[in-house]
Amino acid sequence: MPELPEVETVRRQLAPRLEGRMLVVYRVSDPRWTAPRAPNEVLGPLVGRRVERLQRRGKYLIAAFEDELFLLMHLRMTGNLLYDAEPGAPYTRAILGFDDEHTLSFVDPRRFGTGWLLAGEPELDAYLDARLGVEPFSDDFTGEHLRALARGSRAPVKAFLLDQRRIAGVGNIYADEALFRARVHPLREAGRLTRAQWELLRDTVREALSEGIDANGASIDDFRDLDGARGSFQDRFLVHRRAGEACPVCGGPVRKLLAAGRGTYVCERCQPRPRGARIVPMTR
DNA sequence: GTGATAACCTGGGTGC
DNA sequence: TGCACCCAGGTTATCA
Numbered sequence: 001m002p003e004l005p006e007v008e009t010v011r012r013q014l015a016p017r018l019e020g021r022m023l024v025v026y027r028v029s030d031p032r033w034t035a036p037r038a039p040n041e042v043l044g045p046l047v048g049r050r051v052e053r054l055q056r057r058g059k060y061l062i063a064a065f066e067d068e069l070f071l072l073m074h075l076r077m078t079g080n081l082l083y084d085a086e087p088g089a090p091y092t093r094a095i096l097g098f099d100d101e102h103t104l105s106f107v108d109p110r111r112f113g114t115g116w117l118l119a120g121e122p123e124l125d126a127y128l129d130a131r132l133g134v135e136p137f138s139d140d141f142t143g144e145h146l147r148a149l150a151r152g153s154r155a156p157v158k159a160f161l162l163d164q165r166r167i168a169g170v171g172n173i174y175a176d177e178a179l180f181r182a183r184v185h186p187l188r189e190a191g192r193l194t195r196a197q198w199e200l201l202r203d204t205v206r207e208a209l210s211e212g213i214d215a216n217g218a219s220i221d222d223f224r225d226l227d228g229a230r231g232s233f234q235d236r237f238l239v240h241r242r243a244g245e246a247c248p249v250c251g252g253p254v255r256k257l258l259a260a261g262r263g264t265y266v267c268e269r270c271q272p273r274p275r276g277a278r279i280v281p282m283t284r
Numbered sequence: 285g286t287g288a289t290a291a292c293c294t295g296g297g298t299g300c
Numbered sequence: 301t302g303c304a305c306c307c308a309g310g311t312t313a314t315c316a
Contacts, residue, residue: 001310002310032293076293076311078293112293159288172310263307
């Protein structure tokens with residue numbers, strides 16, 4: 001599933017190929033990609049304009065065109081961006097053609113991904129600020145900041161990490177890996193974590209995300225990089241998707257349970273279960 | 285205001 | 301073998 005490292009992987013590969021290029025043509029085969037706006041409303045204004053830079057904010061990939069026009073793309077669960085994909089590749093939702101005769105295809109079997117146009121920096125900032133919290137690699141991402149955000153919260157810390165309005169870019173995989181490394185149970189109430197636990201969690205979130213970026217992301221089912229190659233972070237998972245296997249630290253069993261409505265992997269020897277936590281085991 | 289849940293969507297896995 | 305059902309999960313809307 002594309003989370004921050006997967007989107008950053010695509011951004012790093014795509015930026016040198018796209019920056020400076022002019023959009024000359026587009027074809028949208030699935031209008032849902034730009035819904036509720038029509039594809040022409042979203043992509044029409046970009047034709048004849050050059051990409052000045054490619055940015056990432058949370059899980060959004062942002063192509064900044066001339067005249068402060070911004071194309072926001074979100075891969076959601078199964079979206080992929082492919083460079084010079086085969087014509088007629090299955091599940092292609094949109095194709096952008098550039099003045100160097102290369103193409104960028106948005107491919108997405110489950111059709112959750114989106115493309116969105118924003119005009120002007122203020123509109124971009126307002127859109128992102130309403131949806132996204134602190135960036136994990138920014139100076140503001142501190143244990144003290146996280147602790148302040150969680151003060152009084154009774155939500156499980158797993159739900160807290162997944163809430164994009166608080167922390168931008170962390171998804172199910174990296175939340176599991178960060179919590180395991182910090183030895184914090186995903187069902188522990190966010191507001192009850194100690195200062196030391198927040199400091200540690202801040203470090204392990206960054207650590208897991210950095211390793212993910214170094215590995216060009218994780219490819220469990222669908223994610224591929226720009227050229228269709230798989231990432232390798234899935235080979236370094238410590239607990240995620242390892243139910244029934246031995247914990248790499250203590251040898252205890254890795255369990256799968258439900259937290260924040262998501263399949264969640266945990267070693268309850270390393271991550272002690274909070275008193276009174278209601279466990280919903282998952283068998284699949 | 286906060287937290288939980290459903291809906292969106294479709295490929296793949298499971299059970300009968 | 302074939303069919304029906306369930307699950308996966310990021311985001312948003314809705315409900316309690």
